[in-house]
Amino acid sequence: MIYDYCVIGGGIVGLATAMKLLEAEPGASLVLLEKENTLGAHQTGHNSGVIHAGIYYTPGSLKAELCRRGVKETKAFCDEHGIPYENCGKLIVATNELEVSRLEALETRAQQNGIGVKRLGAKALREREPNIAGVEAIFVRETAIVDYLAVCKAMARVVVSRGGQVVTGAKVEAIAEEAGSVVVDTGDALYQARKLVACAGLQSDRIARMAGLHATHQIIPFRGEYYRLPERRNDIVQHLIYPVPDPALPFLGVHLTRMIDGSVTVGPNAVLGFAREGYGKFSFNPVDVAEFVRFPGFWKTMRANIGHGLREARNSLFRSGYLQECRKYCPSLVLDDLTPMEAGIRAQAVAADGSMIHDFLFLETPRMLHVCNAPSPAATSSIPIGEMIASKVVASRRSSAATPFNRAYFTGKQMRV
Template identity: 50%
Template sequence: MWITPLLWPVWCRAGPGSFSRTTTRVPGPARHQTGHNSGVIHSGVYYRPGSLKARYAVGGSAELVAFCERHAIAHQVTGKLIVATRRDELPRLHALVQRGRENGIPVRELGPAQIMEYEPQVRGLAAIQVGTTGVCDFAAVAERLAGSAREAGASVRYGARVTAVDRRPWGVAVRTAAGEIVRARALVNCAGLQSDRVARLAGDDPGARIVPFRGEYYELARPELVRGLVYPVPDPAFPFLGVHLTRSVDGTVHVGPNAVPALAREGYSWSVVRPAELAATLSWPGTWHTAREHWRYGAGELRRSLSKRAFAAAVRRLLPAVTDADLRPAAAGVRAQAVLRDGTLADDFVIRRAPRTVHVLNAPSPAATASLPIGRAVARRALAALAEG
C-alpha cells in the first residue's frame, strides 16, 4: 500500500501555517512557509470552541512541544500577551478570555502595571497572558518528519510540478512537467497555494478559490525592546491577527505582518505579477464580494504596505519606543487563503475526500502548530478512501 503525500513537495510552495516568507526554490523540506514563518506554537486561544482549529491547536501545541523535547529541537514555551490599546477593544479582549477558558487554555487577565511586568516597553489598557504559547524551529520539525517518513519507507520528492492527475480503477496516476508518471493507491493534496488547482486537475470541484495575500514583515533593529510575543486584539471578521511582535528561538524579533492582495500565487513582492493567475483571482466572484465588504480594512493594509511610517505607527500602538529607523525590511510571505464563491473567507481547516483522493483545501494558522494531529486526520481520510476503492 502506498499512500503518498506527493502533492506536498510537488505543488506546495507554502506549507502549513499563516504566511510563508521565502521565494528560494531549492530541494528539501521547509524551504517556504513551514521553515520561514514566525515560528509560533499557537495555544488555540482565538479559535471557536469545537472547531477543527481549536481542537487541533490545543492538542497539537502540547504534542509539538513534546515532539521538540524528544528530538532535541530548539523551542521555548514563552507565553504571550494580547494587548488592548483602545477602549473599543476591551469587549473583544474579554471575549478572548472566555474563549480561551472554554478551550481549556490557562489565561490570566492583566492591568497596565502588570503588562509592564511582562513587557516593560509595552503599553496598553488591559491584556491577557496566555501561558501555553511558545516558539520553535519549524524547519527542524519538518526535517525530522521527512526523516521519519523515509525511515518508514516513504519516498520524498521535491521540485516536481504536477500537470495531470488521472484516477484509475487501481488508484491514481500523476504526471509531472518532466514527464514522470507517479502511481499510488491514494492521493493526498496538501498543495497550499495550488490546492484548488490540484483538486480541479483531479476532476473535483474545490468549492473555493485560493486568493493569495502577501504578509509583509520587518525585523526589529533593537530586539531588546521585546522579551517575548506581543499581539494586538484581532478583528474577528478577518483570519489575520494584525501587526504583532514575535521573538524567535534565535533571538530575532519580527514585526508584522500586514496583509495585502498578492498579484501572483507566489507574489512575494509588488513586482511579481503573473497575468493568468491574477486574472483567475479577479474572475472569481468571491474576490469581488470580499473587496466590496472589506475595502476599508484593505485600504489600511495597503497604506501600511506602501508607507513604512504608517507601519511603524501601527507598531507604536503596542510598543511606543519604536522608531521608523528600528524597522528593517524582512522577507515577505504569501498566505493561501481559500475564498468561497459568496466572498466568505474560510476560517477553518477545509479537508474534503473524493474517490481515492483527500484534498486539504484550506490549512490556515495554526496548521504548523497542529501538524501532528492534522497529519493523523488526513491519514484517516486517506485510509477511508482506500477502503472505498
C-alpha cells in the first residue's frame, strides 16, 4: 500500500509529529519507523526529564513561543493520559556579583516572556533550600519534572488509536524519492508514502544525505555526563537547582535535578562524544569519529571553544573537578556522593563555518521534510513542534504549487546551499 505519511524516528519529536499529522488529517494512513526495538531510546530517553518554563529564550522568538506553549500542552497531555509529573519549580542561583547582574537580565527576560518568577535574597534562599549557598536566586514556578519515556508511550498509543502504525526494529537503509511518492527500504520491508517526515535526531544528517539532500551541516555528538546522588541524599533539595548560565558558553552548566522517581542527579557536563549512540564513558565508534574529523566545521568549533572543552574534559576524567562545579552552590556534597549513571548524548548540529546551530533547521524537497535540528528544549516543546511540522507538511501536500527542490533553511534565516 501507499501510505499518506511516513515518519522516521520514534523519539518524542517524531511521535508528536505523527500524532499531530493524524489530528490534522483524520483518516490518513501513516507509518512511523523506529530503528531501535523501543521508543525514545536515545535523546528522549537520556534527558533530565525537565519540563522547562522557557526563561532563557529571546522574547518573541520561535523557541520562546514553542516552549511557552509546550509547558502547558505537555502538562495537559499528562493530565489527559494519567502520566505523573511534579511542579517542583526551579531555582537559578547566583554565587557572586557577576552572576547577580546576569540574574537581573534573566528576570527581565522572564517578565517579557510572561513567566512567573520570584526574586530571592540569600536569607530567603536558605529558608527554601538550606543546603544551597548563593547570594541571590530566581524561583521559576512553572518548571516541572516528568518521565518523557512515559509520554512517548502515551503518544504512540494515540497514534495507533488514530489508525497509524508504529514499527520498531525498522532501520532505514535506503530512501528514494520518486515522482509521486517516497520509498523507504528497511532491509526487511519497503514502505511507500506520499510524504515523508524525518525526525532522526542523532542520525538526522545521515538520513538526509541518504535521501539525496545536500546537507552542509553535521551532527557532532556531545556527551552529557550525570551522577546520581545516593538514596540517603534524595532530600538534599526540594527544587531543581541551576547555576546562572554564562552567555559565552553554549550549554547551561552542571545542575541538581530532582527526578520523577524521587532520586536526585547532578549534571550534565558537555564533552565531545566519540560515538553518536555510545553511552558508556569510553564508548568509541571509529565511523563516527572519522566522519567528524573530516568535517572542517568540527575543527573550527573546537578552536572556538578550546578552553571550555579542556575544562569539561578534565572534569569528565577527574570527579574532583566535577565536584567543584557542584560545590559552588551545594557545598555539602562530597566525592562519594557522585555515583555513576548513564550519560546522555546531545545531537549538536554544526555548520560548515564551525558555528553551532541553536535554531530549527529543516531540509525540504517536494515530498520530504527532514528535521535536521530541533533545538533544546525539544522534549518540552515537542507537542507544538509536532503541530508546526504537521501543519507545514499537510499544507504542502494539499498545495498544487511545487515546492523548490532540495531547499535548506533556518527558521527566520535563509541558509545557502
